[in-house]
Amino acid sequence: MKLLHFKQNNQSYLAVKTERGILNIQKAVETLNCECPVTLEDLILQGESGLFQMNKLIDLAITQNTPDLFMNENQITYGPSVINPEKIICVGLNYVDHAEESKMEIPTSPILFSKFSNTLEGHNGKVKLPADAEKFDYEAELVVVIGKTASNVSEEEALSYIFGYSAGNDLSARDLQFRTGQWLLGKSSDGFAPIGPYLITSEEIQDPQNLSISCTVNGETRQQANTKDMIFSCANLVCYISKYMTLKPGDVIFTGTPQGVILGYAEQDQIWLKAGDKISVTIENIGTLTNTLEE
Template structure:
């Protein structure tokens, strides 16, 4: 299933994308007199009902053809695909060609850093570029969303702990990122982790290590690769992280970005994000995540 959140009456609501539009889960529950989760975090944590029950409600709604239960995406404002991650863990230099363009050796272990929930933003949200940065970069990434507690899980079993996947843009202010040898400052600006538009359950994705991934800036393709170029595959990343910290439902892992970021170009050819730019991240089976940018003053 393809879950999403949308804003209504000042609150975030839960929806499922269908062929008839977006099913409003709150309305569906009231219509069918069924207790259903109203928040994406409750779905991930499997509170109130199971995915199988939600799928049954979706089918019932589609069979009813009750147009009052469905919304068109143009009618609402998207919320983040994941609203309250406990942890946001990121993997640096995880694509072979990206490491090469950065003139860095392939890492022996996954390079981990973190972001915070202030960075979470949504599809179509306008994101501010920091007032004290002129080197803001885009990074198309596959995001893994954990679905059950994982501690010291094997690589063979790691994908069983995944709830689903979504598009992410690991935005980075390079001049802030490399101000010191710690990357945190340039990675944790407000809104710098847009997720969405959908959170797609793992059963619809198949092998996450075989997905086309692309970033366009103002319609120009800047990144175009495949997750098969990852140095550490999704199952290896989950297993490695779980060896050192417990992963819990709702935790988000950003798996790295392919070649084509501005930083990977020779210094005189780097074109960083500017006021009014529009970036779209597209990953096979996950839809397209688009954001516009506004320069803070």
């Protein structure tokens, strides 16, 4: 299932991409008089029963020939694929080549830091650059969305706690990131965690550790890798994090970025991102997330 959020009248609504177009879930529930969760939070909490109801609603909307329930994807304004996570947890240096290009030691345990809800942005959204920074960088990442409460789960069971996957861009202001020993400031400006365009439910991703991942800037390829190159797999990350904090339904994990960030270039070749640049993150079987920077 390919879920997304769209914005209308300053509110976000859950939708699903179908062969007929983008189905407005709330409108479909009201029109077809069906039982079905109308928010992502409720859908995740209801688990298999919620997904079953959603699939029934989609089938009914298509077979009932109700074109007014469907929207053209080119005409919607996207919201983040996840809009209200309790936690946004990020993993640093999770690809060997990226750790090496950053001139940092290859970690023996996951390096964790956090972002906040102010950093969320949707596909095609514009990200305003903070005035007190100059060294802006991209980081293409596979994003994991938790599906049920996870506390001290085993690595063998960990994937069953994942609701779905999305594409993310861990935007970074490197001069702010390394101003002190803590990375938080350079990672947490408004809009610095775009997620989208879709949230793909886990049954459609056969192996999260075998997905191509890439990043382009203004059409030029900057990153090209595969999630099999991660040091710590998605299952390992869920297992590890859940030992120290309870993961809640809807929590988000940015799983790290591969080689190719601007930080890894030789200093004379570092041309940092600027207003007007368009960054696209593409992950196999998930989609392409595109954002534009602005002053």
